[in-house]
Amino acid sequence: MTVSSGSVSIALCGSGGAGVMTAANMLVDAAAHAGYYALFSRSSGPQIRGGEAAALLRLSAEPVTSVDDTYQILLAVDWQNVVRFAAELPLSADSVIVADPAAGAVPDLLAGAGARMAELAMKEQAQTIPGGRPNMIALGAVASLIGLPVEAVVEVLGKSLKKKRADALEASIAAVRLGAEIAARLDLPCRRLPPPQAHQGRWAISGNHAAGLGAIRGGVRFCAAYPITPATESLEYLSTALPRVGGVFVQAEDELASINMCIGASFGGDPAITATAGPGLSLMTEALGLAVASETPLVVLDVQRGGPSTGIPTKSEQSDLNIALYGLHGDAPHLVLAPQSIADCLFTTQWAVALAEATQAPCIVLSDQSLGQSRAVIDPTPAAPFVARRLLAQTPAEGEVFKRYAVTNSGVSPMPLPGTPGCQYTADGLEHAESGTPSTQSSDHARQLDKRLRKLLLQEYGPHWATLDGDGEIAVITWGSCTGAAREAVHRARAQGMSVRLVAPRLLFPTRPDDMARALDGVTRILVVEQSHLGQFTRYLRGEYDLPARPEVFSRPGPLPIRPGEIHARLAAMGK
Incomplete structure (x- = not known):
C-alpha cells in the first residue's frame, strides 16, 4: 500500500556511533544518483560533535528549499535521548515509525502522534552478516520504503567505501540488500517518491561550502578566521580551495586578529573574507567600523545561531539582524546581505564580494545554521556575472595632490595599491579630510559621512x-x-x-x-x-x-x- 506525493520526509535517529549520519549522507547521494533533489539537516545536542543525533531529510523530484510539515518515516536504530529532538520531529497519523525492538518501547512523546509502528531488528539482522552494521540495514530499509532503487544505494556505497577493505564494502552491500528485502515485507503505507526528472551532474553541497565557493568565484584570495560553530565548514573549504587558486588561508588566534588580518590583506589589494557566528561578530564590530572609515572592502560571513552569548551553537536563529544592521558605533553605513537557500549562499556571497569591492565598504552576509550546515542536492550553479572590480588609483599628474577620500559624485574614490608612486596617504579610523589627514572639522566630517552613505545608495543593485x-x-x-x-x-x-x-x-x-x-x-x-x-x-x-x-x-x-x-x-x- 502506498501514498503518492511530491516529496518524502525522513528522520533517522540514533546514539553516537550508530552511524545514522553516515546512512543519511549515503541516502542523499543515492537520491542524487537516481535523479532526485534532497535537503538534509541534522539535529544534535549541546555536545556539538558526537553523541546522539537525528538526521532530517526531505527527498523530492522537485528542488527542495524547506523542511516539510511532518515526517512520513521515522526510523530509530535506538532511542537514546531522542526526547531532546522530539519537538523537531513532528509526526501525524499518516506517519510510520520503524524501530529496533531491542531499543525498547517508542517514547510516549512520539507514540502519541498516532503513527503506525513497525519493528525491524536492525542489530540482530546485522549480526547475520560478517561485518554487517545496523545503519546499513536501516539504509536499505528506508530506500525500499520510499521506492528509491537499491541499486542507486549500492552505487553510492561503492564510491563511498572504495578506500575500505573489500570485505567492508561487501558487508555493507549485503546489509543494504537485506534491509530492503525485510522492509518490502512489512507492507507499510509509506509515501513513495514519484518518478525522477532527467538530470545531469547535480551537486550535493552544504550552505557553508556554497558560500566558500561563492567567495572564490567572487575573487576572494585571502581568508583569516577563527573556527566557530556553525561557520567552521566554510573555513575548512576555503583552507583547501584558496591555495588552489593562488590564495592564502590563515587560522588566526581569535576573531579580532582574523578581521584585522583581512582588512590588511584587502588594503594590500586582495579581496578578503572572514567567517564567524554571533559571538565572533560581536568581537568584530570595532574593526568593521575601521573598514567603514578607511573605506576598505571586506566580506564577513555570519552563520547565525541561537543567542545571546554562547546560546545554542548547534541550532539556527535569525537573531543577529540587529547587530548586523546597527551594531557599529557612530554612523557607519555598510552592506548587509542574506542568502535565501543553500544554492543562494553561493550567489549571494559572490555578489557580496563584488559589491564590497565596488563600493569599498564592508559587507556582512547573514547566513544561518539551517543553511550553513545543511546539505542539499541542487542543480549545478553557473558563475554569476559579478566580477570584483575595485576602482584603483593611478600615479597623479605632476603637481597634482592625491586625495584618497576625494568627494566624488558616486561617493567612490580611487584606492591605490600600496607603493603606487605619489599615492601615499593615512588610512586609519580617525575622521579625515579628503587627503586622509585626520580632521576634527565639522565640514570634513559631514562631507565624509555623506560620501560613505552616497556610494552605497547610488550603487546599482538591479533585481x-x-x-x-x-x-x-x-x-x-x-x-x-x-x-x-x-x-x-x-x-x-x-x-x-x-x-x-x-x-x-x-x-x-x-x-x-x-x-x-x-x-x-x-x-x-x-x-x-x-x-x-x-x-x-x-x-x-x-x-x-x-x-x-x-x-x-x-x-x-x-x-x-x-x-x-x-x-x-x-x-x-x-x-x-
Whole structure:
C-alpha cells in the first residue's frame, strides 16, 4: 500500500556511533544518483560533535528549499535521548515509525502522534552478516520504503567505501540488500517518491561550502578566521580551495586578529573574507567600523545561531539582524546581505564580494545554521556575472595632490595599491579630510559621512535586491532561510485560490524604499515571517519602510524551524 506525493520526509535517529549520519549522507547521494533533489539537516545536542543525533531529510523530484510539515518515516536504530529532538520531529497519523525492538518501547512523546509502528531488528539482522552494521540495514530499509532503487544505494556505497577493505564494502552491500528485502515485507503505507526528472551532474553541497565557493568565484584570495560553530565548514573549504587558486588561508588566534588580518590583506589589494557566528561578530564590530572609515572592502560571513552569548551553537536563529544592521558605533553605513537557500549562499556571497569591492565598504552576509550546515542536492550553479572590480588609483599628474577620500559624485574614490608612486596617504579610523589627514572639522566630517552613505545608495543593485513571487493582495514578507518555507506556503495558498505574493529582500542594507514600494503596490494585508524572539525583522521593516498596512507577525526563536504548513495556516486565517 502506498501514498503518492511530491516529496518524502525522513528522520533517522540514533546514539553516537550508530552511524545514522553516515546512512543519511549515503541516502542523499543515492537520491542524487537516481535523479532526485534532497535537503538534509541534522539535529544534535549541546555536545556539538558526537553523541546522539537525528538526521532530517526531505527527498523530492522537485528542488527542495524547506523542511516539510511532518515526517512520513521515522526510523530509530535506538532511542537514546531522542526526547531532546522530539519537538523537531513532528509526526501525524499518516506517519510510520520503524524501530529496533531491542531499543525498547517508542517514547510516549512520539507514540502519541498516532503513527503506525513497525519493528525491524536492525542489530540482530546485522549480526547475520560478517561485518554487517545496523545503519546499513536501516539504509536499505528506508530506500525500499520510499521506492528509491537499491541499486542507486549500492552505487553510492561503492564510491563511498572504495578506500575500505573489500570485505567492508561487501558487508555493507549485503546489509543494504537485506534491509530492503525485510522492509518490502512489512507492507507499510509509506509515501513513495514519484518518478525522477532527467538530470545531469547535480551537486550535493552544504550552505557553508556554497558560500566558500561563492567567495572564490567572487575573487576572494585571502581568508583569516577563527573556527566557530556553525561557520567552521566554510573555513575548512576555503583552507583547501584558496591555495588552489593562488590564495592564502590563515587560522588566526581569535576573531579580532582574523578581521584585522583581512582588512590588511584587502588594503594590500586582495579581496578578503572572514567567517564567524554571533559571538565572533560581536568581537568584530570595532574593526568593521575601521573598514567603514578607511573605506576598505571586506566580506564577513555570519552563520547565525541561537543567542545571546554562547546560546545554542548547534541550532539556527535569525537573531543577529540587529547587530548586523546597527551594531557599529557612530554612523557607519555598510552592506548587509542574506542568502535565501543553500544554492543562494553561493550567489549571494559572490555578489557580496563584488559589491564590497565596488563600493569599498564592508559587507556582512547573514547566513544561518539551517543553511550553513545543511546539505542539499541542487542543480549545478553557473558563475554569476559579478566580477570584483575595485576602482584603483593611478600615479597623479605632476603637481597634482592625491586625495584618497576625494568627494566624488558616486561617493567612490580611487584606492591605490600600496607603493603606487605619489599615492601615499593615512588610512586609519580617525575622521579625515579628503587627503586622509585626520580632521576634527565639522565640514570634513559631514562631507565624509555623506560620501560613505552616497556610494552605497547610488550603487546599482538591479533585481537581485529581493525575491519577488506573484502580485496578490496579501504579501508574505520574509528573509533568509525562512524564504523556502514561505514560498511553499504561498504556492499552497495560491492553489486554493488565495491572492498572495512573496517579498523576500536579499539586500537588507542599504534599504530600497522605491523598490519595496513597487513590490508592495496593491497590497492590503501583510504577514511577516521570521525566526527571532523580538521580531527584529518586523521592527526593521516598520522602521525603514513605509508599509501599506500594519503587518501581522509570525515570529518565534529557534531552534524549531518554521514550516510551510504553519505559514499557510496563518494565510488561510487572514483570507477569511
